[in-house]
Amino acid sequence: AQSVSQHNHHVILSEAASLELGCNYSYGGTVNLFWYVQYPGQHLQLLLKYFSGDPLVKGIKGFEAEFIKSKFSFNLRKPSVQWSDTAEYFCAVISGGSNYKLTFGKGTLLTVNP
Amino acid sequence: ETGVTQSPTHLIKTRGQQVTLRCSSQSGHNTVSWYQQALGQGPQFIFQYYREEENGRGNFPPRFSGLQFPNYSSELNVNALELDDSALYLCASSLDLAGVTDTQYFGPGTRLTVL
Numbered sequence: 609a610q611s612v613s614q615h616n617h618h619v620i621l622s623e624a625a626s627l628e629l630g631c632n633y634s635y636g637g638t639v640n641l642f643w644y645v646q647y648p649g650q651h652l653q654l655l656l657k658y659f660s661g662d663p664l665v666k667g668i669k670g671f672e673a674e675f676i677k678s679k680f681s682f683n684l685r686k687p688s689v690q691w692s693d694t695a696e697y698f699c700a701v702i703s704g705g706s707n708y709k710l711t712f713g714k715g716t717l718l719t720v721n722p
Numbered sequence: 723e724t725g726v727t728q729s730p731t732h733l734i735k736t737r738g739q740q741v742t743l744r745c746s747s748q749s750g751h752n753t754v755s756w757y758q759q760a761l762g763q764g765p766q767f768i769f770q771y772y773r774e775e776e777n778g779r780g781n782f783p784p785r786f787s788g789l790q791f792p793n794y795s796s797e798l799n800v801n802a803l804e805l806d807d808s809a810l811y812l813c814a815s816s817l818d819l820a821g822v823t824d825t826q827y828f829g830p831g832t833r834l835t836v837l
Contacts, residue, residue: 612764644828650830651726651828651829651830652765652812652814652828653827653828654825654826657825698764698765700764709767709770709778709780710755710757710765710767710814710826711767712757712764712765712766713764714762714763714764715763715764
């Protein structure tokens with residue numbers, strides 16, 4: 609069964625610091641990968657997604673993620689965070705064997721201090 | 723906002739009761755998926771409906787059931803409620819079968835508390 613691991617439960621940064629949130633998945637075949645974000649009081653929304661092609665994916669609000677197949681990883685990055693990036697971030701995967709089932713990690717809470 | 727709405731916002735039930743949660747998808751979205759999010763966890767897939775038929779199911783018992791209607795609304799029904807059913811229930815709609823090329827748009831969720 610596919611699974612997703614997010615290494616950090618809570619990350620605290622100051623504004624302008626660089627961000628990298630780790631995500632590893634367990635499935636060895638074809639995968640579609642996602643990062644979702646949930647801002648305080650708002651709906652879960654898509655930040656970026658990888659289906660195929662360029663392993664470096666750019667999303668909204670300056671976020672990007674790199675798919676490294678050999679490491680089963682899909683880490684999220686942002687060069688300079690802002691206070692408004694405070695939110696919970698979820699990595700998710702759909703594997704080729706279950707193309708309807710989105711499996712989420714436990715999430716990483718990011719707190720950005722002004 | 724995603725155009726996906728859910729009702730009610732909050733609900734309190736007692737163990738053994740039955741509950742129905744409702745979701746209204748974006749117009750034209752043929753797929754709806756339901757997720758359970760326990761406190762401190764990521765959402766867990768319950769099941770998905772495509773054009774009013776169940777298309778896939780996660781590791782949830784049969785007392786979790788659903789319906790999807792032609793007007794882009796759907797329901798999640800849970801019978802014989804247990805304390806562990808306390809969670810945030812999310813629905814997500816997508817244009818076609820989720821995960822192939824399409825994005826899932828999430829609603830705000832229904833917070834269910836079972837006492």
